[in-house]
Amino acid sequence: MSTQSPLAPLMGLALGMALLPAPASAADGMVGMGLGVAPPYPGAREVILVPLPALEVTTGAVTWRTNNFGVEAGLPLGGGVSAGPILRVDAGRGSLFAVKDAVIARLVRVKAAPEAGGFVEFGRPLGAGVQLRGRASLVQGFGAGHGGLLGEASVTVLVPAAPRLMLGISLQASWQDRRYAAAYFGVDRAGAAASGLPEFAGRAGLRDLGVGFFASRTLSRRWSASLLGTLSRLQGSAARSPVVRLRGRAEQVFGGLALAYRF
Secondary structure, eight states: OOOOTOOOOOOOOHHHHHSSOOOOOSSSSEEEEEEEESSSTTTTTSSSEEEEEOEEEEEETEEEEOEEEEEEEEEETTTEEEEEEEEEHHHTTTTSOOOOOGGGHHHHHHHHOEEEEEEEEEEEEEEEEEEEEEEEEEEETTSSSSSSSEEEEEEEEEEEEETEEEEEEEEEEEEHHHHHHHHHHHHHHHHHHHHHHBBBOOOEEEEEEEEEEEEOOOOOOOOEEEEEEEEEEEOOHHHHHHHTTSSOEEEEEEEEEEEEEEO
8 A cells, every 4th residue: 555655555554444344343443463565665676574563542532543653643524534643653774674685785774763744534435335535644754764755645445345345445646855755765975886876866756656455354243354455656756766776676565464353
């Protein structure tokens, strides 16, 4: 979905579950856990196994839920629109997850660091149980990580395929500023000398475009299972980077399976 930062599809998991209609007996929360595969950093050729935790709790008017390695809080604004802050940790490159490519490992490590920002989302029924969901977010990196801005947007259509089965398909896009692009896709003079890759200056602009899919089936009054996947392709400066063009892959794939319990 995701994805996006290296593990952004984790957000897709949390949102996908959160957007499903809760059983009538459910109270005001959901906890989930699963396993997935995702690139360890943007543009990587390989994928790694990653945990897929998800948590959603509503306290008063505020809905708290996981967002990658972090949390966001949504406050309803009326008319099906909600918004709120995001606080999470970006995994970096070679920080939380090892870099297997020996050439990329010689580049400057992108350290894991906090990101803070906000999001806005809306939901609208289209009839016959079909729902339209839209979301946009913008986060700023802090500390010794990428230190840049990352914007993400998605539009999702949810379709009830059976009494206990909900299907969803989404279109996704992300945007990066110059500092984010330089950290993940740039190669400076020292990096070129150490790795043998040509020098490259990452530029601001569209980072990727993608499509996501999920299927969630209600197993009982409280349990459900979800299958998720996203396929995205890096664009512009990110796709032209030697990190991607010579050592990585522009196509980025994520897949996962998770169980959720509503309480």
